[in-house]
Amino acid sequence: MNVGVLYSRIRQDEKLLLSELRDRGHDVTKIDVRKQTFDLTEAPEAFDDLDLVVDRCMATSRSLYATKFCEQYGVPVVNSAATAETCADKVENSLALAAAGVPTPTTKTAFTTDAAMEIIDEFGYPCVLKPVMGSWGRLMAKIDSKSAAEAILEHKATLGHYEHKVFYVQEFVEKPGRDVRVLAVDGEPIAAMARSGDHWLTNAAKGADTEPFELDDEALELVEMASDAVGGGLLGVDLMETDGDQTDWNYTVHEVNHTVEFKALNEAVDTDVPSKVVDWLEAKADAAGGDADVEDAVAEVSD
Ligand SMILES: Nc1ncnc2c1ncn2[C@@H]1O[C@H](COP(=O)(O)OP(=O)(O)OP(=O)(O)O)[C@@H](O)[C@H]1O
Numbered sequence: 001m002n003v004g005v006l007y008s009r010i011r012q013d014e015k016l017l018l019s020e021l022r023d024r025g026h027d028v029t030k031i032d033v034r035k036q037t038f039d040l041t042e043a044p045e046a047f048d049d050l051d052l053v054v055d056r057c058m059a060t061s062r063s064l065y066a067t068k069f070c071e072q073y074g075v076p077v078v079n080s081a082a083t084a085e086t087c088a089d090k091v092e093n094s095l096a097l098a099a100a101g102v103p104t105p106t107t108k109t110a111f112t113t114d115a116a117m118e119i120i121d122e123f124g125y126p127c128v129l130k131p132v133m134g135s136w137g138r139l140m141a142k143i144d145s146k147s148a149a150e151a152i153l154e155h156k157a158t159l160g161h162y163e164h165k166v167f168y169v170q171e172f173v174e175k176p177g178r179d180v181r182v183l184a185v186d187g188e189p190i191a192a193m194a195r196s197g198d199h200w201l202t203n204a205a206k207g208a209d210t211e212p213f214e215l216d217d218e219a220l221e222l223v224e225m226a227s228d229a230v231g232g233g234l235l236g237v238d239l240m241e242t243d244g245d246q247t248d249w250n251y252t253v254h255e256v257n258h259t260v261e262f263k264a265l266n267e268a269v270d271t272d273v274p275s276k277v278v279d280w281l282e283a284k285a286d287a288a289g290g291d292a293d294v295e296d297a298v299a300e301v302s303d
Pocket of ligand 1: 172255
């Protein structure tokens with residue numbers, strides 16, 4: 001197959017993916033989104049003859065638009081623009097999970113500092129204030145007191161960008177010092193790891209320790225539900241263990257990520273993660289090619 005890879009920087013994750021694709025004899029077209037221009041209807045040359053595009057853009061804005069252009073050009077892209085849109089924004093992410101009945105931390109959103117303060121007073125301390133867009137735990141605040149809340153809210157309100165005027169407040173989940181990252185393809189887990197650390201943020205990007213995590217039936221069900229909720233794809237589903245203290249579930253899903261990193265996971269588990277990802281990409285390209293073959297055949301018959 002001929003795979004296009006949308007990127008701006010080739011990290012270890014992309015290196016793993018590219019070398020697995022090349023080892024299997026696939027053609028790879030790297031598309032640097034910083035240099036590429038996108039016409040409204042006519043696909044740029046780089047998109048000629050691609051069977052599938054994999055979006056590996058680091059910047060959310062690029063990911064959101066580039067996937068839309070792929071779809072406009074009729075080139076199959078993973079993840080889809082709709083999935084990217086849902087996952088890129090924490091409000092949309094939470095709305096989708098809640099609508100699908102996936103247990104997710106209690107969350108409220110407000111558009112002014114006064115209304116946000118009302119939520120914080122209601123949730124009590126500590127609680128969590130998250131930027132609606134962003135990753136690697138950046139600008140996430142664990143709020144321990146009213147004076148801290150006032151300072152952070154004022155700061156955010158004066159930062160200027162409209163995203164900082166959306167206040168996304170979440171209950172603080174008393175997790176057992178770790179959270180769980182599951183890499184899944186259309187709801188089917190490839191591998192999972194627990195990320196633990198002394199800091200309340202346990203992202204791998206914050207230097208958390210990682211170890212393989214065995215998914216039980218409930219976690220498997222939740223990963224599938226969470227993936228479906230955001231439209232499927234190659235996803236990082238993040239869960240925290242709650243021991244059923246608030247709901248019937250022993251987990252809560254706090255987020256589903258759409259341009260998921262997998263280097264740390266690949267190092268933590270025995271599974272060959274890039275190989276499993278490429279298995280899935282091949283299946284996706286086959287399925288997309290199959291659809292195109294059927295469309296061609298139908299067009300020929302009606303000609
Ligand atoms: N409500 C919460 N209560 C307690 N801990 C939380 C809560 N939400 C997030 N965390 C912790 O903070 C970390 C980062 O959270 P989250 O995934 O929402 O942020 P992010 O910036 O999108 O990170 P990533 O890019 O790794 O997904 C999680 O790994 C988890 O350990």
